[in-house]
């Protein structure tokens with residue numbers, strides 16, 4: 487069993503810097519596209535054999551030190567009473583979006599062991615097949631609420647912020663509902679065998695530190711406070727978070743994700759050396775000349791300086807137009823730079 491990733495989460499010494507990639511399973515891989523030709527994204531997520539097969543693709547094709555469950559952030563919305571679908575070329579469409587206090591108050595808590603049993607079955611199946619740790623995940627309240635309220639991706643989160651500022655009590659009820667559900671869902675994933683869990687707050691960088699503290703921190707903190715006693719490493723990720731790293735740290739996570747906007751050592755100084763960090767190469771560098779990509783990776787590793795508690799990753803997910811060969815080269819480079 488390769489436990490470098492788990493050791494780094496706990497800031498223990500490792501033989502090589504562990505590496506995995508957000509969105510390591512996906513359209514940039516021919517093996518993934520071959521399955522997607524015959525199944526929708528949601529079909530794959532809801533079928534444990536297919537979801538496990540897709541999870542294993544990057545583990546078999548790239549030198550990664552962890553697997554991430556193949557699933558989607560939005561799966562908990564449906565059993566709460568928020569229907570959605572993935573529309574080709576548009577991404578997720580949530581219809582009807584959550585735009586009224588009545589709708590917020592009508593959202594349901596649900597039992598993830600029933601409504602999302604297929605996800606837990608995927609985890610159990612994967613644990614019999616993997617020789618690297620399996621990362622489970624869920625969305626954080628802000629990012630989930632932003633999809634529910636905006637109805638899909640957004641550039642300014644205007645409706646989400648309008649709810650926060652205009653109906654703060656309703657916002658807090660909504661965020662607390664998400665926090666309760668996510669804490670429960672992650673607990674179920676850990677019971678099923680997830681060996682670490684990552685909370686994705688991908689879009690929370692849209693908030694100021696003050697708004698983060700008022701509208702987000704208590705809710706995200708509730709998730710980490712519930713999961714921490716279960717004893718497995720927790721990771722907390724967002725993008726555009728350069729000005730809120732101290733607040734994210736306070737909310738929780740043994741490992742704090744850094745995006746590419748901040749040099750890794752500056753980010754780590756803000757996070758504090760009692761936490762591990764994950765990151766933070768710009769995913770766009772994987773599209774360009776390999777030389778430049780490797781220079782970027784070298785810089786990240788230099789800034790980490792061989793200190794225990796660095797997990798190499800990108801600042802955000804692998805882009806669909808990425809060449810698999812570049813990803814393979816990068817993972818190999820990370821391992822052997824630091825051997």
Ligand code: CP3
Nearest residue numbers: 508509510511512527554555556557558559577686688803
């Ligand atoms: O390999 C992995 O990282 C695991 C799988 C994974 C998926 N979604 C599969 C997926 C993970 C961890 C997610 C999380 C997720 N889903 C996030 C947070 C991560 C992040 O990027 O910040 C978000 C915001 C979502 C919601 C979501 N799902 C969007 C916005 C989209 C459309 C974007 C796009 O690339 O088209 C998806 C679709 C999705 N989820 C794909 C994959 C592999 C696209 C693949 C497809 O259509 O086949």
